[in-house]
Amino acid sequence: MNDQDRRSMPLFSIGIVMKLTELTARQIRYYEENELITPERTSGNQRLFSFNDVDKLLEIKDLLDKGLNLAGIKLLLKGEVIVEEKVEQKSDISDKELRKILKHELSEAGRLGRTSLRQGELSRFFRS
């Protein structure tokens, strides 16, 4: 079992993810509705989140704070948009949408007093 496998193992219930990310259940489910994350389910249909999922949620939170909307975050998470030039090739997103997405990037660095996990912190789990 390699690291990628470990990172994508379904481990956490939604209650724990709420604490780890300080998001509400409503928010987490809404992000799934919009396909920003796709957590596994138990045989009884309850969500089980992986480390990767939690990481994504922390990033989503971060980007929302910076003013992006879900559509933009979705594209960023999918890696279909680089924060450089990248245009042409009749992609299915309009120029306007692209500009909208990139408009806010790289503004103020996040410096809010958060008590739980900060983006990027989860990946330091167990770097003993």
Place this chain on the structure above:
Amino acid sequence: MNDQDRRSMPLFSIGIVMKLTELTARQIRYYEENELITPERTSGNQRLFSFNDVDKLLEIKDLLDKGLNLAGIKLLLKGEVIVEEKVEQKSDISDKELRKILKHELSEAGRLGRTSLRQGELSRFFRS
């Protein structure tokens, strides 16, 4: 937050721990009853296990396979017994118990086809 903090964060429900360790809920609760582990609880009294707890459970499973009993495993986990000589000093455990505990140690190495986690494997989580 250091690694020890991370390792002792209450994260996993009993259902997930069952899958990770391939122990039954009955077994896990029984080990807690005997104070081999002391998982946290949610505000609603449901158990939440840490990485350390899961590690301990995997070790318990291992040692049970090797013939130790819970009393002996408890002492080993508490680190009050070294697998060497160590006697005298009117400890509150009898010589007989001590011999019983050490009797089986270091027998055959575990080589059973397990599908989930093996003892020691959990600590390799995220050693990218």
Place this chain on the structure above:
DNA sequence: ATTATATGTCAGGAATCCTAACATTGTTTT
């Protein structure tokens, strides 16, 4: 002003977990 986005809140039901009690099997102890 209207629509869209993101989130809150509530309700009814389903899944998971809790403790306690009793059963079972194998191993010591008497």
Place this chain on the structure above:
DNA sequence: AAAACAATGTTAGGATTCCTGACATATAAT
């Protein structure tokens, strides 16, 4: 051998957590 003990299974009733769906609300975009 009988009784006691250790470890685990099983069952039951109740509590907690999670599910989806619907409606409300506040802010932002058109």
